[in-house]
Amino acid sequence: MxxxxxxxxxxxxxxxxxxxxxxxxxxxxxxxxxxxxxxxxxxxxxxxxxxxxxxxxxxxxxxxxxxxxxxxxxxxxxxxxxxxxxGRHLVALGAEINIDYLSVLALDLRGELVAERRVALDTAGMEPTRVLGELARVVREVLDGLDGRSRPVGLTVAVPGLVETATGTVFDAPNLRWQRTAAVAQLCADLDAPDYPVTLDNEANLAAVAELAARADAPPDDLLLLTGGAGVGGGMVAGGRLLRGGQGFAGEVGHMRVERAGARCGCGRTGCWETVVGLHTLLRLAADEGDPVRDPARDLVQRLDELRGRAAAGDTRTLAALTEVADWLTVGAGILVNVLNPQVLVLGGYFAALGPWFAEALEAGLQQEVFAPGSGGCRVEMSTLGFSAAVRGGALQALSVVFDDPTRAGLAPPARTTDDLATGATR
Amino acid sequence: MxxxxxxxxxxxxxxxxxxxxxxxxxxxxxxxxxxxxxxxxxxxxxxxxxxxxxxxxxxxxxxxxxxxxxxxxxxxxxxxxxxxxxGRHLVALGAEINIDYLSVLALDLRGELVAERRVALDTAGMEPTRVLGELARVVREVLDGLDGRSRPVGLTVAVPGLVETATGTVFDAPNLRWQRTAAVAQLCADLDAPDYPVTLDNEANLAAVAELAARADAPPDDLLLLTGGAGVGGGMVAGGRLLRGGQGFAGEVGHMRVERAGARCGCGRTGCWETVVGLHTLLRLAADEGDPVRDPARDLVQRLDELRGRAAAGDTRTLAALTEVADWLTVGAGILVNVLNPQVLVLGGYFAALGPWFAEALEAGLQQEVFAPGSGGCRVEMSTLGFSAAVRGGALQALSVVFDDPTRAGLAPPARTTDDLATGATR
Missing domain, CATH: 1.10.10.10 (Winged helix-like DNA-binding domain superfamily/Winged helix DNA-binding domain)
Known part of the structure; x- marks a missing residue:
């Protein structure tokens, strides 16, 4: 030693x-x-x-x-x-609570995926306590499934809404119908007071962290991530740093008013951007109630596959819905690119799943909408992280505790032989 | 020595x-x-x-x-x-080219105002070369008026538009009708190759620099400055730093599209925010053509005084115009506060001149428009710098060269006695 x-x-x-x-x-x-x-x-x-x-x-x-x-x-x-x-001795956990699903993901120290669980769940119809209890169950499942030698170093939970990171409170997440929910406190209770830190962050911020990590070879200084779900979130990196604002509430792009007399939003306002580009709007435009693509109990990835199939087959209603949403996507993205002048605009969530149907219209539209020539140099990219961006960003955030202060990794790992160390076979 | x-x-x-x-x-x-x-x-x-x-x-x-x-x-x-x-031996110069005026301002090393000149000029009706020639004339006038011992250390020129700082080129300033104008090159020629650096920056960026300096006692980390003129610019400080974006074109808030089928903007697009909150829109709403408040040859400060007088006297048309503009001001400011979550929103330019008529509606409106409770902690303040914010920011920027590298101040100042130094009387 x-x-x-x-x-x-x-x-x-x-x-x-x-x-x-x-x-x-x-x-x-x-x-x-x-x-x-x-x-x-x-x-x-x-x-x-x-x-x-x-x-x-x-x-x-x-x-x-x-x-x-x-x-x-x-x-x-x-x-x-x-x-x-x-990579053998510890894992960092990310989790996500969203409208139609819960997910948990574990990364090792090398950033390699160790485990991932996704559960379709109509969270918006449930009490926060039940949702958090269910999330704790999935976290335990993931941990039970790991080699017992991998110790968790942290859990960061992504939530679509305003988050007070200092107190672990969900301030307001209208699509979940949560207000002032002490999520971390309850989760810690449900997990029997874990010995690793549990924190909370906004899902779009965490997705932006994951998108930045995915571009680690040539990280852009200025990146804008738009995550499409029932709500629409923005994660912004400016000058290489996450842009959080004065109270940590920056990036509420879904509530930019894009129509003075628009539709009613889940937040109570009218004309919010997410009323015209949110997932449920697209689904409503594309299909009647009762259509399986509108069934929240079905896995979202499958429903979007179905929608993509219809678009590819030339279904008129699906195509019209996609065009309508692409137009509004361009209006809001144009506002943001005018304000932030990002080098790259990453579409995430369902926007990426339907990327081929949005990309061309958006690229062309930005050339029109953005005052700076050539969209100010902003290129549009589709996230390749699927619906795992936020949960992966959560795990990366949890992992950063160890990289910032390696002494937080605490004690030596369980006994192992020198041979084991030297070969590094299981890395 | x-x-x-x-x-x-x-x-x-x-x-x-x-x-x-x-x-x-x-x-x-x-x-x-x-x-x-x-x-x-x-x-x-x-x-x-x-x-x-x-x-x-x-x-x-x-x-x-x-x-x-x-x-x-x-x-x-x-x-x-x-x-x-x-403060005795050097001055830093700021200049501003705007639609209705030119101005030049000199600060000493202590940030004290040494000289200021403002000239009403209908720049939009003139060739860029004539405007730049006129500006050079005003700069020379200011320098000639100084005690000959104050040596200029730099000149930074504020322009309402896209600026390529590296080359000193105005990329696009639609309200001036300038495109790809090599402003620094011409200005240097008109000033007979000055021995101090001449640079160019966006007026709202420079105004934000001045607003930050004006709050030096407790500088906010996140500040948004909106400058109202014929165009509307945004200067953004996030995490204590000016937010410039990938190509330096961030803050083009005047061209956020707030109405899908709105009025035609000077930039050629429709529905840009400045079409509903720009100065000329307010003047058009408030007065008929031929009314002295719409005469670009008159000093803007006087015209705004006149407008304030009419509002105070209860003139219906003036009040309706102010209400209309305040409503749209709230819509755009709401978008920006949702995106950036600034601690302070500073209204500058004509917005500040008419501040009493906007502040209340804006404060109340933001409570509605902003998703985060209590406007995310954002307070609204009126700039106290008047139309000097950008030109003052320019001088501060020019001054920063010396603070960043005091050896740039070059040679020792002209001969002076030890007594002179010891008393510091003229400081």
Whole structure:
């Protein structure tokens, strides 16, 4: 076992502890961004000295965050042993509560998908306590299904509405019909006081986090994510940072008024953007009541597949509904691109599922709507994360706790042999 | 004269020069934010050692940026001599080209107003070359009027439209009818190749810079400035930084489409927000052609005074016009507050001039329009900078060159006596 500084001992000042923590985070983040490499190379690339890097890596190994992998090839002399993120010992959980479904997703430290569960549920017709109880059940199911050695480090829950992250309260989520719901408190009770942090965030913010991570090779500084569901949310990255606003309530794009005398919205206002581009509006335009695509008990992905099939077959009513929604999508997106000038506009949720029917109209429409020439350089992309963007963003957010402060990973993982470490076979 | 490291000499490495420059900027910025104080106090508050601070202050004095002021009271022992920003030796210039006027403003290093000139001019009816020539004439007038010892350190020009700052080109300013105008190049030619940098920026961005500076005591992290003129611009500060977008074209709020089948805008589109809240719309609603308030040759401030007088006297047509514009102002502001969740919404330009007639309707309207309760904590404020916000922001921007890198202030100021320095009388 390597030397580790005492976190409370009198020999370590608060400053030394903070520097050590910062450097642990630096090395762990470096391995995340750049992949497995030797200690010598980490030292060279981070500017830390080799002895420090060796000590830091030893602590990260001890905490189960890093393990030794294959020897690095191509150097002169003895091949150096590479180290890299160890995906075996912990998982971060994301969860999502939405109108028609619940979902839970687990990522390992390497960001690899470990488990995913999706349950169709007509949440809007249920009491918040029942929905949260059901979510706790799904979380437990996912955890039970994992190799017992993977310890959860956090759970972040995505909700379509105003969220007070500090208190874990859903302030207002009209499509769920939730108001001032102490969601984190109840979830913690239902999960029998878990030893990992449980937090709450807006679903579009978390989806934007996932979209940014999906573009990690060349992350755009300015990204706008629009997530289409019963409601419409916006997740905005500006200058490389999530744009949250003064009270954390930025991105309520679904409630931009686009028609002065428009339809009544779930929030009580009229003319909100989501009244003309929300999922239920599209479904109402495309099909009569009783049509299976309008059945909230059926899985949404299947219903959208059905709709896509009808559009492909040239069904007039479906095509007219898609055109109508695409027109309004362009109006609202045009407003947002004029205001934010993003480099990339990502359509998520059902907008992406029906992407081929929206993309062309939207691209052309933005050229018209946006004052800056060439839509201000904004390209339209369809999310490839399907309905998992928010839940994946939740897991990434939960994971960030460990990357920000690797000492949060706590104790060493359960006993394992040196061989086990050296081969890194299960990574 | 104090020792100053050679900026090019072989003894100073590039790193040492950069560190020195950083520390000069640190000390100068500290004096700007916190006011006059002793070297010892600067050392204590910045964490730099006393000898370093003395050397840095000596260089700042030599460059004419700092001078010695009164002895600091209240300490134990010999009173220490305070040092502070020296406002005597340089000025930063802001300029603005707008539909009905040109203006030029000069600030000293302390941010104090040194000179301001405003010229009513129907710029939209003139060729860009004539407008720029006229602006150069006003700039020269302002410089000629200054004590010859105040050297200009920069000029930043505010324009209502899309600006490519890197090339100094006005990309598109429909209300001026300018397109791809190489404004900086021509202005430099008209000013006979000035030895200070000339730059260009969007007027609302610069107005937001001025509004932030006006709130320096408690600067909001998230501020939205709406500037009302013939066009309507938005300057947005998010997380403490100006939100510029991918190509620098963010904040084109005047071209948000708020009516699908609305009036034709100067940009060629229909339903743009500025077609219902722009100055000319208000004037058209409030008065017939030929009415003096619609005469672009008259000073705008006087015309707005006249309009305010009519409203105060209960003139029905004026009041109806103000109500109509206030309603639409609320719709667009509601969209922006839903998207950005600013802590403060500042109304500038003509919106502020008619503030008393808009504020109440807007405050109440936002409570309705904004999804987050209590308008998401957004308070409405009227700019107190009048039509000088953008031009003042331009001067502040020009000044920032010196605060970012005090060595840009170049040579020592003209000869002066030690007495002159010690009394700091003209500061």
């Amino acid at each position: 390597s030397r580790r500084p005492s976190l409370t001992g009198s020999s370590a000042t608060a400053d030394q502890v903070a520097v050590r923590r910062h450097n642990l985070s630096l090395v762990l983040g470096h391995l995340r961004r750049h992949g497995d490499r030797s200690r010598a190379r980490v030292a060279e690339e981070t500017g830390l000295n080799k002895a420090t890097v060796s000590s830091l890596v030893a602590e990260l190994v001890e905490r189960g965050l890093v393990s030794e992998g294959e020897a690095e090839r191509g150097g002169v002399g003895r091949p150096a042993q590479a180290v890299g993120l160890d | 104090s020792r100053r490291p050679s900026l090019t000499g072989s003894s100073a490495t590039a790193d040492q020069v950069a560190v020195r420059r950083h520390n000069l900027s640190l000390v100068l910025g500290h004096l700007r934010r916190h006011g006059d104080r002793s070297r010892a106090r600067v050392a204590e508050e910045t964490g730099l050692n006393k000898a370093t601070v003395s050397s840095l202050v000596a260089e700042l004095v030599e460059r004419g940026l700092v001078s010695e002021g009164e002895a600091e009271r209240g300490g134990v022992g010999r009173p220490a001599q305070a040092v502070g920003l020296d």
